[in-house]
Amino acid sequence: MDVLKDLVTLIAVIDPVGTIPIYLTATSGMSDAARRRVAVRATFISAGVLLGFVALGQVVLNAMGISLSSYQVAGGIVLFLFALQMVFDPGHQKEDADQVKGSDVAVFPVAIPSMAGPAAMMAVVVLTDNATFNIGEQVQTSLAMLAVLGLTLLLMLAASPIQRLIGDGGISIVRRVMGLLLAALAVQTIVDGVKQLVSQG
Numbered sequence: 001m002d003v004l005k006d007l008v009t010l011i012a013v014i015d016p017v018g019t020i021p022i023y024l025t026a027t028s029g030m031s032d033a034a035r036r037r038v039a040v041r042a043t044f045i046s047a048g049v050l051l052g053f054v055a056l057g058q059v060v061l062n063a064m065g066i067s068l069s070s071y072q073v074a075g076g077i078v079l080f081l082f083a084l085q086m087v088f089d090p091g092h093q094k095e096d097a098d099q100v101k102g103s104d105v106a107v108f109p110v111a112i113p114s115m116a117g118p119a120a121m122m123a124v125v126v127l128t129d130n131a132t133f134n135i136g137e138q139v140q141t142s143l144a145m146l147a148v149l150g151l152t153l154l155l156m157l158a159a160s161p162i163q164r165l166i167g168d169g170g171i172s173i174v175r176r177v178m179g180l181l182l183a184a185l186a187v188q189t190i191v192d193g194v195k196q197l198v199s200q201g
Contacts, residue, residue: 007147012181013079014046014120016152017175018114018171018174019115020159020162021171022110022114023156026109038110040153042107043150045107046112046116047146049116050120050124050145057121057124057128069200071122072190072196074122075125075193076193078118078119079182079189082118082182083183083186086175086178087180087183110156124141124142126189127141
């Protein structure tokens with residue numbers, strides 16, 4: 001059940017389907033080969049960033065004197081706000097082609113903030129809490145994260161046919177459903193964090 005919860009959370013915050021319109025806009029006018037290179041590079045960059053947060057996120061928190069419970073509550077609030085954006089403004093991340101023209105689109109906006117955004121960074125730290133999860137469970141969560149990124153890569157490589165198949169309306173519906181699931185998970189994250197803070201106090 002924990003694996004399923006992790007997968008749902010990671011799918012929601014990484015948002016493979018929602019990445020499609022961002023990717024299509026950012027790579028508009030590129031050749032098929034160039035678009036494939038952007039997709040692969042963005043996936044590797046996102047994996048590196050999120051694995052970095054898995055490995056060092058909690059170390060940084062400890063160095064700053066921030067408890068994971070406090071971070072969990074803050075992260076839950078941010079995740080909830082992110083979920084509200086997905087529900088009420090499902091196209092909010094779409095970037096205008098002129099804004100990314102001439103920049104490394106694999107880094108921005110495809111990898112960051114689309115795939116490895118603030119919500120995903122916070123989620124991986126909470127889901128790999130050293131005090132709650134052993135090394136095996138943290139590795140399991142990291143593999144689930146890499147699987148979601150792999151799914152995102154496959155969807156980007158098949159972005160054009162998918163867009164023609166389900167249309168912008170279909171992408172919007174999927175984003176709204178994932179937003180609702182993420183909102184529920186965010187509330188549970190906040191409740192769990194508050195309970196830990198109360199018990200520690």
